[in-house]
Amino acid sequence: MTVFCGHYGSGKSSLAVNYSLYLKSLCDSVTMADVDIVNPYFRSADSRKELEENGVGVITLPYANTNVDLPSLPSSIYGLVERADTHAVLDVGGDDRGAYALGRFTDSILRENDFEMLCVVNFARPLTSTPEDALEVMREINAVCALPFTGIVNNTNLGSQTTKELVLGSEEKAAELARLSGVPVAFTSAAKGVFPDGERPDIFRLTLHKYYF
Amino acid sequence: MAEKVLMKGNEAIAEAAIRAGCRHYFGYPITPQTELAAYMAKRMPKIGGVFLQAESEIAAINMVYGVSAAGKRVMTSSSSPGVSLKQEGISYIAGADLPALIVNVERGGPGLGGIQPSQSDYFQATKGGGHGDYHLIVLTPASVQEMADLTALAFDLSDKYRLPSMLLADGTIGQMMEPVVLPEESCGTVEKPWAVTGTQMKRKHNIVNSLYLVPEELEKTNFERFERYKEIEANEARCEEFMTSDADVVVVAFGIAARVSKNAVVAAREQGIKAGLIRPITVWPFPKKAIEEAAKHVKGFVCAELSMGQMIEDVRLACGCSKPVLGAIRVGGMIPTPEEVLAKIKEAEGGNA
Known part of the structure; x- marks a missing residue:
């Protein structure tokens, strides 16, 4: 299982969608679950069609993108957490508020003990602009869901205005966050096109969902 | 910076x-x-x-x-x-x-x-x-x-x-x-x-x-x-004007509707229709002068809104009801698409308003 947590708007949903598609190229069965109980719009559920066309199972909240403001989780997520026949990807809501929803599953996740818990960080976000501030968010998330982080994803970006220099310049901060937290940097990610093909192949390329406004 | x-x-x-x-x-x-x-x-x-x-x-x-x-x-x-x-x-x-x-x-x-x-x-x-x-x-x-x-x-x-x-x-x-x-x-x-x-x-x-x-x-x-x-x-009335100086149809839209409308205006221009956009930045005071000026040369206005056309009244008042004002309207949480706004631009341009 792969779990994406982190500060609001650090890119968890984009990563969850792209990472699920990437995993599908490596293993037979992948299921992505949108368990964001915080965010009303711009959700990984927006990418349902693309995921399903590529054979990735999708579980979303019953009321995602509707007018119902109910933070409820569908029962199928309980099944997903227990299942061992599919690689589950959980897109968790932002900050500690979003991670509350994860706490419900911590016992089963720890019992199965086959998970990566990734903290997505964007150092271009004002409340996580320093490693110290990002560490505070990591601790707050840990405190409510009791699931230890296993890796940091450095997803530093300015949306459509992301530059190579911005990403490269953030790697030092990510290393410092790793030192402070004792959690290693799992990988760095950036939208397709920020780096030319072939350059820095270790950087995970993201295809972003397009909106018409 | x-x-x-x-x-x-x-x-x-x-x-x-x-x-x-x-x-x-x-x-x-x-x-x-x-x-x-x-x-x-x-x-x-x-x-x-x-x-x-x-x-x-x-x-x-x-x-x-x-x-x-x-x-x-x-x-x-x-x-x-x-x-x-x-x-x-x-x-x-x-x-x-x-x-x-x-x-x-x-x-x-x-x-x-x-x-x-x-x-x-x-x-x-x-x-x-x-x-x-x-x-x-x-x-x-x-x-x-x-x-x-x-x-x-x-x-x-x-x-x-x-x-x-x-x-x-x-x-x-x-x-x-x-x-x-x-x-x-x-x-x-x-x-x-x-x-x-x-x-x-x-x-x-x-x-x-x-x-x-x-x-x-x-x-x-x-x-x-x-x-x-x-x-x-x-x-203190403020607005942004986009391609209005020679426009036959001016879309009036603010906020998210203005972003959609800008795409529609660009698409209309590509098809040879002289469209423009007035984007109110203040809606009180309403940017009446910009509407008055545009009314001198447009065939009609289109209000693109996420309401049942509440701004249409202000546009009509600002142009002294001298030109027709159509609505490109979506409500209930829906947002008009550029295609929907473009269709209204064409309707206003064709004088069917």
Whole structure:
């Protein structure tokens, strides 16, 4: 299982969608679950069609993108957490508020003990602009869901205005966050096109969902 | 140049307000505005400010009334149903000639409506909203950058003219993330000799009130207030014009609808239709002059809105009903597509209006 947590708007949903598609190229069965109980719009559920066309199972909240403001989780997520026949990807809501929803599953996740818990960080976000501030968010998330982080994803970006220099310049901060937290940097990610093909192949390329406004 | 950061629209309002010297925030959570309150809850304690989640919207707006009377920059925020609850307090603040910032990140209505984006509080925002004769200065951001910039401007205008201002956004602009350069720190330069700050036994005490026991006096304050409104209408109407100078059809749209409409205007031009866009940045005062000018050469206007066409009335009034005004309308949380706006542009251009 792969779990994406982190500060609001650090890119968890984009990563969850792209990472699920990437995993599908490596293993037979992948299921992505949108368990964001915080965010009303711009959700990984927006990418349902693309995921399903590529054979990735999708579980979303019953009321995602509707007018119902109910933070409820569908029962199928309980099944997903227990299942061992599919690689589950959980897109968790932002900050500690979003991670509350994860706490419900911590016992089963720890019992199965086959998970990566990734903290997505964007150092271009004002409340996580320093490693110290990002560490505070990591601790707050840990405190409510009791699931230890296993890796940091450095997803530093300015949306459509992301530059190579911005990403490269953030790697030092990510290393410092790793030192402070004792959690290693799992990988760095950036939208397709920020780096030319072939350059820095270790950087995970993201295809972003397009909106018409 | 200041550093760019990536923010949600709601967060940009909060940070810009702090940078504009606002240290008092009173609110009550409601989707799709909650990030604003959450940001304030996190930041205010660190900078010696006050974040207070009130027991209700009504309590929150009356706390705003109190702090404003004491001469401090103060704000509240909510979404449509919550702003309806605040109307009584807003009327009192307007009646007491106090500055304050009210943010409405609109969602679908009427009633409890829904949590998806909307612009259907246009009448409420521009025509007063609560009881009595009054106006708010109403600013309509169309990007995360403007969420920040117009927040600072709203505080300044509010202080300058002594009336509450409103940032009228929609859920999409509140929720979307874009790069933003945050405004510099400032706290306004307007003196507030009327503020209730303690006399130190050195002056006569100030009274902040909206109750007048003598009708002649109440009439006089209303007349005086409307003289100020005239000044605001003359000096503070703002809009952005895009390809309007030779346009046969002008789309009038603000906020998220303006972003969609800009795409429609570009698409129309590619097809040889002379379309343009007037994007009101203030909807009170309404940018009448731009509409008047455009009316001299257009065949018709198209209002693109996330409401049942509430702005159409203002466009008709501004052009003296001289040209037809069509509506490209979606409601209930839906947003018009560029194709839908383009279809209306073609209809107005063909003179079928």
